[in-house]
Amino acid sequence: MILVTCHLVVIDKTLSMVVGLVKNRDFVSVFLLLVLTVVVFSSGLYGRFILDDIINLQGISRINEGEGVTAWLSYIFGGVGASGRPVSYFSFALQSSSWPGSPYNFKVINLMLHVVNGALVYWLSRLLLNFYYNNDDACSSKNIFGSHGLAITVATFWLLSPIQVSTVLYIVQRMSILSAMFVLIGLIFWMVGRAKDASLTRKIVCLVFGYGGAFVFAVLSKENGVLLPLYVLILEAISGQANVKCRLYRLWKWLFVYVPLVMVASYFIWNAELLFVRSYSARPFTLIERLLTEPLILFDYISKILFPSNGRYSLFHENYPIATVAGGLYLGLLALTALLGAIIWAAANRTKYLWSALGILIYFSAHSLESTIIPLELYFEHRNYFALLGVVAVFVSCLVWGVKNIGVPNHYKLNVLATLVTLCATWLAFLTFNEAKVWSRPLLQASNWYESNPTSQRAHGHLGATLFKYGAYEQSSQFYQDTLHLFTNDPTKPLLWLELSCLSSQIELPSQAFLREVAKTGKFYKETFNIIHSTIALIESGQCVSLDKTILKTYISDLIGNTNYSGNKFELFILLSKIFGVEGDYYWSILYMEIAKDFSPRVDVLVSLSNMYWLYGDYNKSKKYMELVAERCNKLSIECLKYKPDVDDLMSLKEKIKQHE
Numbered sequence: 001m002i003l004v005t006c007h008l009v010v011i012d013k014t015l016s017m018v019v020g021l022v023k024n025r026d027f028v029s030v031f032l033l034l035v036l037t038v039v040v041f042s043s044g045l046y047g048r049f050i051l052d053d054i055i056n057l058q059g060i061s062r063i064n065e066g067e068g069v070t071a072w073l074s075y076i077f078g079g080v081g082a083s084g085r086p087v088s089y090f091s092f093a094l095q096s097s098s099w100p101g102s103p104y105n106f107k108v109i110n111l112m113l114h115v116v117n118g119a120l121v122y123w124l125s126r127l128l129l130n131f132y133y134n135n136d137d138a139c140s141s142k143n144i145f146g147s148h149g150l151a152i153t154v155a156t157f158w159l160l161s162p163i164q165v166s167t168v169l170y171i172v173q174r175m176s177i178l179s180a181m182f183v184l185i186g187l188i189f190w191m192v193g194r195a196k197d198a199s200l201t202r203k204i205v206c207l208v209f210g211y212g213g214a215f216v217f218a219v220l221s222k223e224n225g226v227l228l229p230l231y232v233l234i235l236e237a238i239s240g241q242a243n244v245k246c247r248l249y250r251l252w253k254w255l256f257v258y259v260p261l262v263m264v265a266s267y268f269i270w271n272a273e274l275l276f277v278r279s280y281s282a283r284p285f286t287l288i289e290r291l292l293t294e295p296l297i298l299f300d301y302i303s304k305i306l307f308p309s310n311g312r313y314s315l316f317h318e319n320y321p322i323a324t325v326a327g328g329l330y331l332g333l334l335a336l337t338a339l340l341g342a343i344i345w346a347a348a349n350r351t352k353y354l355w356s357a358l359g360i361l362i363y364f365s366a367h368s369l370e371s372t373i374i375p376l377e378l379y380f381e382h383r384n385y386f387a388l389l390g391v392v393a394v395f396v397s398c399l400v401w402g403v404k405n406i407g408v409p410n411h412y413k414l415n416v417l418a419t420l421v422t423l424c425a426t427w428l429a430f431l432t433f434n435e436a437k438v439w440s441r442p443l444l445q446a447s448n449w450y451e452s453n454p455t456s457q458r459a460h461g462h463l464g465a466t467l468f469k470y471g472a473y474e475q476s477s478q479f480y481q482d483t484l485h486l487f488t489n490d491p492t493k494p495l496l497w498l499e500l501s502c503l504s505s506q507i508e509l510p511s512q513a514f515l516r517e518v519a520k521t522g523k524f525y526k527e528t529f530n531i532i533h534s535t536i537a538l539i540e541s542g543q544c545v546s547l548d549k550t551i552l553k554t555y556i557s558d559l560i561g562n563t564n565y566s567g568n569k570f571e572l573f574i575l576l577s578k579i580f581g582v583e584g585d586y587y588w589s590i591l592y593m594e595i596a597k598d599f600s601p602r603v604d605v606l607v608s609l610s611n612m613y614w615l616y617g618d619y620n621k622s623k624k625y626m627e628l629v630a631e632r633c634n635k636l637s638i639e640c641l642k643y644k645p646d647v648d649d650l651m652s653l654k655e656k657i658k659q660h661e
Contacts, residue, residue, distance in 0.1 A: 045108060059074070075089060087220040403416050458527065577592035
């Protein structure tokens with residue numbers, strides 16, 4: 001009886017809470033916005049894994065093979081980037097049952113995280129509005145539209161912008177989504193902890209554990225998370241409360257804001273040679289050319305945000321024109337001047353034009369890591385995922401300013417603003433729905449991307465590879481044959497053709513002379529290694545029955561002699577070793593792996609050598625490399641965690657060697 005009574009009380013309170021939420025118009029409007037977002041993006045939830053999805057998710061296979069904790073640790077800590085991004089990889093690993101058969105499930109999680117981020121954007125916007133205006137009344141002289149109305153407007157434009165599609169529906173970009181989520185959570189904790197009426201306990205919980213934890217998780221999702229302290233400094237500068245007298249807060253600020261920024265700067269200084277000498281040597285642009293080109297790209301992003309239309313968005317922009325001293329210098333300088341001018345104006349007018357200044361500073365700060373001096377690739381739309389918040393803030397600020405200056409009573413102004421926001425939101429939803437829908441049709445998507453940018457090496461390769469995956473071998477072969485002359489200095493095109501010839505003896509390859517010439521003199525493309533790996537996988541699986549393996553081995557050998565690949569010989573020797581290993585020719589397989597080891601004695605190379613010598617019957621050398629691996633992995637290291645399954649297999653081999661002895 002008591003138990004039944006308790007259940008009735010719980011049910012009654014739950015129903016009361018639900019009824020209260022339903023009666024709360026603010027909650028209902030936010031809920032409807034989030035539902036609309038799900039409906040709009042759901043048109044793109046079908047389709048296939050593409051491009052970097054496969055590269056970053058294929059390690060899940062070991063988890064599915066039942067290798068236990070070892071496989072989990074290897075995958076989670078075997079990621080990319082300076083931080084390794086273990087939080088993002090952990091989120092992928094949790095969906096191991098959906099790999100490789102269900103990209104839909106991965107996309108659903110991306111969309112749910114995007115919806116959560118939309119709610120966080122609303123929450124943060126409302127906190128900021130309440131903090132700066134200190135009033136939640138729609139009749140406020142400063143804010144006649146109310147914090148809810150403006151916050152949901154910001155969230156609407158941020159959630160439904162078409163430029164978000166390539167982040168939300170590109171599975172691997174969950175890294176950007178997660179990093180942004182923890183940044184938003186960190187800023188919300190900072191706002192709550194900074195409140196004047198916050199108790200000491202709440203300040204400690206929010207500022208130390210909440211903000212601090214969010215910062216760590218943001219960085220471990222993707223390196224952009226290190227910008228969280230910079231956003232805090234911007235919000236403080238905008239509020240005019242940067243110089244707080246509270247000693248405890250100043251101590252917190254030093255530990256959680258200044259120290260992380262100093263550590264980031266120290267990282268760049270410590271790795272200056274790698275970042276600014278060796279890395280630039282592998283890029284088709286110099287530091288000066290990058291600084292001239294990136295401002296042009298940032299304004300191109302802004303044009304895509306403010307003037308959206310279907311067909312403008314793509315994953316492929318590697319052929320964006322580079323501004324050089326010989327061409328594009330003045331345009332690049334003009335864009336750079338405009339960028340710096342906007343930042344200076346925002347800093348100087350941060351109190352007079354608060355929201356516009358905040359938006360400008362947030363947008364350019366969000367791009368300060370990926371779009372300035374670090375020699376990353378020049379152009380990716382997903383870099384705007386969090387940065388879009390800045391453009392939206394400026395747009396909403398200008399929209400509100402325009403409506404406020406209409407010569408009509410305030411209650412009419414509310415109707416005018418609501419009408420304009422509804423029209424804009426409807427248009428954005430329509431465009432985004434159409435943009436997302438293409439992601440459920442991979443062949444149409446690949447065709448559209450190539451047609452919109454036919455000189456893109458990646459768009460061309462992606463279309464050919466997509467035709468290949470759909471089994472359209474003849475069409476794919478004809479496509480390569482018709483377009484190969486457009487990419488005579490691109491080694492990936494003949495490689496794609498070689499991969500295609502694996503599955504059909506009817507496909508006629510280009511001449512050997514042509515293949516060798518492209519391999520010897522072609523430009524560097526990182527996709528080269530992915531295609532060779534894919535072809536070797538076909539050989540290992542027994543599917544590549546038509547290709548003469550000598551052609552592929554000769555091609556790789558010619559790439560090794562190509563000066564454009566001089567910094568990547570290590571990887572090429574490993575690939576050459578693998579081909580000989582698949583053929584059972586352990587002498588040459590070991591020889592090329594030994595050469596690779598001389599370039600870099602990486603753990604996986606040492607493991608491979610130990611295994612090869614065992615198969616070759618040289619147990620002493622196998623034991624030698626086994627001991628090197630054991631010595632290297634005696635201490636905890638990310639490298640050893642990354643290759644832990646291989647190391648564990650090697651340790652089991654060690655027992656066999658003992659038995660043999």
